[in-house]
Amino acid sequence: MRILVVEDDPVSRKLLQKTLEGWGYEIITAENGQKALDIIMNENLKFVVADWMMPVMDGLTLCRMLRSSKDKGYVYFIMLTGKDKKEDIIEGLKAGVDDYVVKPFDRSELQVRVRAGERILTLEKELTAKNESLQRLNVKLEELVRLDTLTGAGNRLSFYETIEKTHHRACRYAYGYGIIMCDIDNFKLYNDTYGHLAGDNILRRVADSIKSSIRMSDDVFRYGGEEMVITLPDQDMKTTLTVAEKIRDGIESMGIEHRGTAIGILTISCGVAAFDMEKLENKWEDILENADKALYRAKSTGKNRVCS
Numbered sequence: 001m002r003i004l005v006v007e008d009d010p011v012s013r014k015l016l017q018k019t020l021e022g023w024g025y026e027i028i029t030a031e032n033g034q035k036a037l038d039i040i041m042n043e044n045l046k047f048v049v050a051d052w053m054m055p056v057m058d059g060l061t062l063c064r065m066l067r068s069s070k071d072k073g074y075v076y077f078i079m080l081t082g083k084d085k086k087e088d089i090i091e092g093l094k095a096g097v098d099d100y101v102v103k104p105f106d107r108s109e110l111q112v113r114v115r116a117g118e119r120i121l122t123l124e125k126e127l128t129a130k131n132e133s134l135q136r137l138n139v140k141l142e143e144l145v146r147l148d149t150l151t152g153a154g155n156r157l158s159f160y161e162t163i164e165k166t167h168h169r170a171c172r173y174a175y176g177y178g179i180i181m182c183d184i185d186n187f188k189l190y191n192d193t194y195g196h197l198a199g200d201n202i203l204r205r206v207a208d209s210i211k212s213s214i215r216m217s218d219d220v221f222r223y224g225g226e227e228m229v230i231t232l233p234d235q236d237m238k239t240t241l242t243v244a245e246k247i248r249d250g251i252e253s254m255g256i257e258h259r260g261t262a263i264g265i266l267t268i269s270c271g272v273a274a275f276d277m278e279k280l281e282n283k284w285e286d287i288l289e290n291a292d293k294a295l296y297r298a299k300s301t302g303k304n305r306v307c308s
């Protein structure tokens with residue numbers, strides 16, 4: 001461990017340096033508080049043994065300055081001084097000194113106190129590392145909490161967050177946006193015929209196919225069992241319809257066998273709605289409801305189609 005020795009008297013400085021080096025520490029020296037401060041900031045030092053009375057900047061001021069700057073992490077500070085009155089000690093502690101050794105120092109006392117500081121710094125380092133790893137885990141959890149684990153699409157929570165933001169932005173800047181609701185045709189029958197594992201696989205493939213049909217700025221979410229919803233910022237009805245048709249066609253083109261449909265392959269139906277900038281009073285819930293109604297119409301008029 002590296003320790004910064006701050007002492008204006010050259011003889012004392014040398015003695016302290018030799019003593020600490022003898023215990024296996026790497027020593028850097030400074031002859032006043034100002035120089036010490038520069039070294040601490042530049043070299044990321046965590047351990048200081050400083051004299052109190054020094055020219056330019058004394059040890060007490062150095063300690064206060066270290067305590068007021070939060071960005072360098074914790075610096076362990078031992079004050080080494082001839083001042084040994086109770087008031088002095090209290091003043092030092094108030095400034096944030098961790099420990100106190102009276103000059104001329106007793107070797108074994110100094111050693112015990114330096115070892116204690118080393119232990120605290122080691123613990124602090126471990127704690128910081130653990131905190132950082134917890135923060136990384138938290139970020140990961142934040143992501144997971146918004147993901148549908150089966151399809152890798154967003155889940156309902158993240159849909160609500162996204163649509164809120166999209167709608168807010170659309171109202172504020174008079175942009176449009178589109179919503180597509182998709183539903184796999186006769187999916188219950190698919191599960192009954194091919195089993196639930198095959199059904200799960202279909203959900204993943206459908207989600208992947210949708211992802212490949214949309215832009216980077218669009219998002220796909222699993223809304224319900226076999227229902228997916230897509231948000232398309234900056235789109236109007238016409239362009240949203242085009243995307244929906246592309247998605248529908250993409251699924252049909254995969255040619256997945258489904259004996260429960262008229263054409264013998266797996267298809268989806270889509271309902272499309274778009275936010276109309278002339279009707280700013282509309283809520284996103286209204287747009288979603290329109291998309292849902294359109295989906296219902298697509299289903300009731302023969303499936304494998306897009307309705308708006």
Ligand SMILES: [Mg+2]
Binds near residue numbers: 007008009051053054
């Ligand atoms: Mg001095």
